[in-house]
Amino acid sequence: MAEIRIEKVSKVFNGAYAVREADLVIEDKEFLVLLGPSGCGKTTLLRAVAGLGMADAGRITIDGRDVTYLRPGDRKISMVFQSYAIFPHMTVRENIGFGLKMNGVSAAETARNVDEAAELLHIEELLDRRPSDMSGGQRQRVAVARALAMKAEVLLMDEPLSNLDALLRLEMRAELKRLLADVGATTIYVTHDQIEALSMGDRIAVMKDGVIQQVDGPSEVYAHPANRFVGSFIGNPPMNFLDGQVVQSADGVRVQVGQSSITPSPTSVSALTDFVGEGVVVGIRAENTEVLNEPRGDAVKVDVRVVEPLGSQNLLTITVGGNLMKVATHPTFETSPGADLWIRFPPEQIRWYDASSHALLVGGPD
């Protein structure tokens, strides 16, 4: 059992919050991805958990034990560093066995663990080589093997794939996912790559400016972003946001976007009623719109600006009531810039956001 609880943890650098009152619970054997743009405080939060940069406020417990101010060596954790931080003067074998040696594990057990970790990462034939003449991918494997050899119940990883080239990263992503599922350690995995986060995490914690924005499973984070930031950070293309106006019409509450009006789903009507006469933000993902060649029902007429065939889909850039947005169509759908087009917003696919706070109004995950 190794549950990590992060309670109201803050860290200040030069008077500015790098992490602000972060609350996070990572369950035993869970794989949590800490996702956010560069500089948002992911590393800072991870280092607080590791003990390399102690929290200024708050509490961190691992398996019920308060480790907030414990030395890193005493936390029973293991870590893969962004730069790998391999010891250049040691062989791969010495590198992998370093933590065990420091913790007084017997030579026999160390050798067994080292061999096991090396086998997991397919670097048995590198064991007696030095890191100086190894490729980035090989060093990365050594760094992971060194972390796994510790057999710690908590594994921390800081952007372990970010220094690899694109192809290797893709390969390693799948391998790491399988490997870490087998190992079953409670893992915090830091990345700024939303695809990596979506593809690997049991849950994703999205951070921005030191504040955790949303913690949910990959599909919830994708489908029900808790605010505009999460919606635009996750997904490619980002979620579309249109400025709308809530109006009370004869047939109920409607949202006016430019010349057209959208009918909200029955479940969101009650929430939107409070905003009659005020602005609201309509959020919808590119692939959730219906694109039509002719007007139909409540479809909205739009201008096509750009057409980008991407193979698996066509991406159209269109304008609706002064807002630019992107919609995806089937690759066989034919249109061209300047052509007439109508799109329909399926009410159940629309997320409503507060115009000022940008927070999700209704339609969050169940």
Add this chain to the structure above:
Amino acid sequence: MTTELVSEPEAAIVEGPRRKRRQKLVPYLLIAPTLIFLALFFAYPMVQGLILAVYDDEAVLPVLDKPTIDGNQNGQLPQGSSVEILDRQGNLIEGEVTSDLLTELWFRVSSEDGAQGWAPETRIRVREESSDGTPLIGTVRTKLGAEADPLTDLFEVPNESSEVAAKVEPSVRVAIEDTATLEVWFQVRASGETADELGLVEGWAPSRFVQIFGDEVSGRIDRGTDGVFTTRFVEKMVEDRFFGPAWRTTLILMVLILPIQFVLATLMALVIHARVKANSLFLYIFSIPMGMSDLAVGILFFSIFTGNGLLNSVLEGVGILDDPKVFLSSDTRNWIIAAIVLAELWRATSIVMVIVVSGLQAIPDETLEAAELFGASYWKRVRYIMLPLLKPSLQVALILRTILAFQVFAVVIALGGGEIVTVLANETYRQYFELRNTNVASAYAVFILLMSLASAIFYLRAVRTQQETSGS
């Protein structure tokens, strides 16, 4: 049309490598001036200086079969050998004097009572000269010595072996009618070196290299014109009674200073690297000695150890001593050594520290954090991570400090005067300035150079083999 099509790609192929080669030329263009600079201002003077240790450029004088510069060599006489003077000849020089031979000036004189002839300048004192310096009137000099003939010979021609034309009394006024310049040669005989064997050598030598004794028949070779390689100066250095002590003391100082220095420097560097509060202040304080000349440091420590210096004041103040103790005197050799060790530690530890600090800064933070995270305590991090990664820096510092230790000088002079405690550099100085023996001084310099080279090679090899053995 077809030929054009074919030739086009060919031209491209030819152009490709040529352009590449031109790019590679740039480093060589930069290297060339560097090499010329090194050769002119470093290698050439250094070799010139160091060669003095094994080369005597005035060692032998060639003697010739006839008293002219184009005579054939009969053999060589070493500098300083005693010679018999067999004959003497003055060759008349027409025109300008160009050779580096010793010359003699002769005057053709005539006295009022009709005596006429040639006499050397040594016998005639010039009394009047024309405006352009030509001698006009002179008087005959008085001969010194009781048994000498008081009359001065006037010769037929400007040569002492020619007929005597007349004799004149001392102090007689003479008119100087003509002058002649002679180059003087001596025919000498001594045991020396002929072309293929050692033996008696006889031949003519230019006068300026031969010293004539008063009896006019014996002399010695003053100096030679040809150089030979010799171990004479090296032997002289080794046999010098200060060589042993100087060499021993230099080594003792090195053995006493370097280990302490490296431990201290590493500790100081660790303090600065630990990013404790005010660590830059530490860096500045530790760096102060680097800005002081070694002589100044020597004098500073002299003032500490002197009779009413700081050390005595403190020791008296706390009641350990009743009277000031004399630390630096001829019978407190060990105290002088101790003072030198302290001064050198104070002076030169910071340079080692700076090298170690830069070595520590080159270790990435994440590497040390990884070690900490995997459970290494501070001292284990020092031992397993920092020291191994510092090896190249320590090696550089060790080479630098060992070379400097072979050259230790000013501190030793300031604290010991250079007599009771002497070192190699001091002996070089002494040979050069006090004993004016450039060659032996050079021999010392060469010795210091060789020791420095040997130590550098030793350190480089020692570290490399260590890496090789642990490598595979």
